[in-house]
Amino acid sequence: MNKGNSRPMAKATLTIASKNYGSWSLRGWLLCKMAGLDFTEQTVASDDPSTRAELLLLSPSFLVPCLTHNGIKVWDTLAIGEYLSEIMPAAGLLPKTLAARARCRSISGEMHSGFSNLRSALPMNLKAHHPGFKVWAGAHADIDRIINIWPMSDVGNQRTDQYQEEKNERLPASNCGGLLGETSEYGVRLD
DSSP: OOTTOSSOOOOEEEEESOTTTOHHHHHHHHHHHHHTOOEEEEEOOTTOHHHHHHHHHHOTTSOSOEEEETTEEEOSHHHHHHHHHHHOGGGOOSOSSHHHHHHHHHHHHHHHHOOHHHHHHSOOOTTOOOTTOOOOHHHHHHHHHHHHHGGGGHHHHHHHHHHHHHHTOOOSSOTTTTTTHHHHTTTOOOO
16 A cells, blocks of 8 residues: 555566665665565566566666556666655655755765766675775775765665664665665775
């Protein structure tokens, strides 16, 4: 059921790559979970040539995640978040005030499209652990920026804590949807 609405939500499908290796797939999955969307998870290997044609049908850009709901396809994590916020406003994915929503969108946009040095230096693998890993200089500026914007993302931290309490379930990685995963396995601290 849609929270705050009496009509049942249509079943949705979220097509993703690995939540272990793909921060974008993990983010899409986290958004759907935190919104309370009833969805089926379909995992595909995006590097498998036999699935590329299937991915093209799902997403014109070959990208995952791709949420299909009520005949609507949404294939970008920021767009998925906005879509879920519109169809499930009671889920509280976005802050209530205009200023907080603007800050949330700015931080989300920066995290979504930025930090290329960090992603190159510390590729995501939530199951790996690299103690003593030498982080190259280019990634340090990205890490410093994350530390700088982290205090501004308190709405997301509160939402993750609330989700975990309500569902009695631990979310993988963090509400950061992958950036913590891209740092924690390398021993980089963000606090």
